[in-house]
Amino acid sequence: MQPTHTKYNEKFNEALAQLNPEQLAAVNQMDGPVLVIAGPGTGKTQILAARIGKILLDTDAHAGEILCLTYTDGGAVAMRKRLFEFIGPEAYRVNIYTFHAFCNEIIQENLDYFGKLNLDALSDLESAMLFQELVGEFANDHVLKRFGEDKHFEAPRLKTLFSDMKKR
Secondary structure (H helix, E strand, O other): OOHHHHHHHHHEEEEEEHHOOOOOOHHHHHOOOOOOOOOOOOHHHHHHHHHHHHHHHHHOOHHHHOOOEEEOOOHHHHHHHHHHHHHHHHHOEEEEEEEHHHHHHHHHOOOHHHOOOOOOOOOOHHHHHHHHHHHHHHOOOOOOOOOOOOOHHHHHHHHHHHHHHHHH
């Protein structure tokens, strides 16, 4: 039976061998930020996971010192899974968050800075009231306010729109 680190190194090396020259350049860039612009299904998660693996292999960085932000929960799960394939259990030490979760953690750790003792999620009633207030502030001809003054009709639709946007 092969050692665990050898198994992960093989998968990592296989993934690197499948990258095109531009992708490999993004993975190998150690200094400064790298911007990867690509459509869905083009390997962005693969590139980022490989870059994290490369940083951990080639520098003195520790997994807990790396922050990886994604837009969706699904993206965070996919990143963790891909990273686990490359570096094994150390992947659970890498800080992988959605932007929302990361910001929420910063706020929770610094409640006194925000003048709060604690933050709780909005209740359904508070959420409905907030959306009604938002819709009520729109001009009657606003694109998100189809029926003029009827903010009670628009609030649930706006909440659904935000939810759909988060999922995508």
